[in-house]
Amino acid sequence: MTISDVATAERASSIRTSRPRHYAMTAPTFFAVEYAINPWMDTSVPVDTHVALGQWETLRQTYKELGHTVELVEPVTGLPDMVYAANGGLIVNDKAVAARFAYPQRAGESAAYAEWMTRHGYDVAETRHINEGQGDLLVVGAIILAGHGFRTQHQAHDEIAAIVEMPVVSLELVDPRFYHLDTALAVLDDTAIAFYPPAFTERSRTKLLELFPDAIEVTSADAYALGLNAVSDGRNVVLPAAATGFAEQLSDAGFRPIGVDLSELLKGGGSIKCCTLEVHP
Template sequence: MTPPTYFAVEYAINPWMDVDRPVDARVAQAQWEALRQTYLRLGHRVDVVEPVPGLPDMVYAANGGFIARDIALVARFRFAERAGESAAYAEWMSSLGYRPVSTRHVNEGQGDLLMVGDTVLAGYGFRTDRRAHSEISAALGMPVVSLELVDPRFYHLDTALGVLDDHTIAIYPPAFGASARDQLRALFPDAIVVGSADAYVLGLNVVSDGLHVVLPSAATGFAAQLRAAGFEPVGVDLSELLKGGGSVKCCTLEVF
């Protein structure tokens, strides 16, 4: 995780961002800290990456890369405003003993790359270039399933799909193209289908340890669905960070 020390909405690169809507830095910091404390309370280790001045979106750590099977893939961002984050996260990966791997084409880390069991679900359409998917599969030695995103409000895969355990996902189908919806139905026939009210507060932007699902507290309908499916929802208010187009998962780069 990276604290929102320099978080602000200084530009608009997704539909959630409004430069005329001020950000309360104090509230953003308090909400981020509540998320960090939630992870610690649930027994997880949290590494903190130092924020860099001039990179207001660095708080969205998930976009910094993808780490699994001793491979650290560093992001290549689509927008120049975020390009500097790659070096910062690569430095952190190196400090952990990894040798960061880059792709030729745009990949925005765990924003568009979500691991389910031994497979990577990979989004494309707005940020990550589909051509990066084959590079990622080769680097990780894992199959990659390409999924087209079609609604700009759900510009990253992690805004429209949440991984709950090695076999279970939750999805918001309207965010996907027809072929992607067909693929997901075939792969996950028992997926939890989330409604618009919860999707529009980025309710699917979750982190799950297989039992506890940390999610935006405003996604109350999804929380009820999770309880009914045997999971334990843990709501966290990240409303201030939602102003930049991110929530729980966006703020969390998981290491597998």
């Protein structure tokens, strides 16, 4: 990096501002890979729940050290994927939508997260069509980017738009390794994103670049580490530690990357964002 590059990065960093966030998380107390519903899951590979708990706790403490509020949702026995809290629903614009899962193995998670939302004062809405929460529904400023192709059904997008009273931009996913939008796209602030172009149809790629002409495009190496399954507060970007190239791109763009190792939870097909349900205002 040249002196000019450093100066540019420092100027960009000075205008990046963090905002306190509100997250809900569920400890991986019962985490296991008991079935395979995405390409990352292999039931023949052992899972160390103790390691998973330690990595998850590091993520929780990272959020707290950054000044964010973290509330806990009680894990439920028999729901090994409940640690992936982002899939539990969508909370934005003072509205809450419960997830409707594609696979019966995860159906019980919807009730658990809906109960938590109800206890927090939300009148929880449901969709007729499949929606897998913030796995496929990412808030960017005043709009929602919504994925479809593997889990959330395209028809659910109109339902979501009507419930939360926000415009929804539909994006089609084409690579089964990136089965949720949050595995192929990261929201960095209200106007900035990063994404992996090969995970999308040409039409969706064009749409993203029209909306976000300065979007960061990550390499395959970082995408395959689920590097885009990241969480940003507008300045600090918590991302999988293995995504070193993406971390450099973030630094160059004025963000502060913070790597966290969630390799044990990656065995279930999830990482930082999957473990984090953001409670948007």
